[in-house]
Amino acid sequence: MSFSTNQVPTIPLRGDIEIPQLGFGVFQVPPEETTEATTRALLAGYRHIDTAAAYRNEAAVGQAVHAAGLERDEVFVTTKCFNDDHGFEQSQRALRDSLDRLEMDHVDLYLIHWPVPSQDRYVETWHGLIEAQQAGLTRAIGVSNFQPAHLERIIAETGVTPAVNQVELHPRLQQHGLRREHADRGIVTEAWSPLAQGRVLDDPTIVEIAEEHDRTPAQVVIRWHLQLGNVVIPKSVTPERIEANFAVFDFHLTEAEMAAIEQLDVGERTGPDPDTFVRPPAR
DSSP: OOOOGGGSOEEEETTTEEEESBOEEOTTOOHHHHHHHHHHHHHHTOOEEEOOGGGTOHHHHHHHHHHTTOOGGGSEEEEEEOGGGOSHHHHHHHHHHHHHHHTOSOEEEEEEOOOOTTTOOHHHHHHHHHHHHHTTSEEEEEEESOOHHHHHHHHHHHSOOOSEEEEEOBTTBOOHHHHHHHHHHTOEEEEESTTGGGTTTTOHHHHHHHHHHTOOHHHHHHHHHHHHTOEEOOOOSOHHHHHHHHOOSSOOOOHHHHHHHHTTOOOOOSSOOTTTOOSSSOO
16 A cells, blocks of 8 residues: 655645654664665655764765755754754754765754753753854754653753754653643644564554554554654655554554553653763664
8 A cells, every 4th residue: 555745744844844753763774775765766656854963874864865965945854953052053064964874954953962060051051052043054943852841941041942852752752741732832742763673563452452453563653653742753674664654644543552552551661861871872
């Protein structure tokens, strides 16, 4: 069964911009595999690609957009400022370097990758992103892995609210409190590691729901994210999985099924703690 890109819902961001709710992530995809995988995703219908300077595959993402024969404005591209580039001037220089690698004159969304509170430079970095947006280098700005206290501080000190906070979020780490904070502030929640790096795919509850719908467990979890209102960016280099992860718009989870998945939350991270993380592995 084929699916078209116009089936993907979009979510409004600050600044009259819309982000496709389902995207393709390239975390941990080797650069030599990224162009082929991303091109395949674009040909399957994805129109939202999430990369980062720390992934070292931005150039391959840019090449994929060209290889797929798409115009720049047909693809929503996100990249991120890593921890070594915190600071007002450094963050803007890092964005220009990313644009050079992507071979683009702007990105659609630029994020502070981690707050790194031990460096205490995320506020001045946020000032740098604000100026980069004003200069037209990025259409929207946001953050990643920010906790409520980090959000409170950058908003209080700059008056500018992030459009997005991209955080680890999956059935075993549902981030209820942080999602409420986002809703109160008008921040879009974006989920990385949406499948918990595969750890939730053999959960009996997920498997049972998948069998009920004749779907894969991954499709069920992606559908759960979409129905919660999250932006979700699953990643794969397997052609069949890339296509299957996009085929999630012709079924619907019931209230009972959503409630059953909600019961799986145990606060389990697959990645680092945002309050203490400083160095790679990056996300």
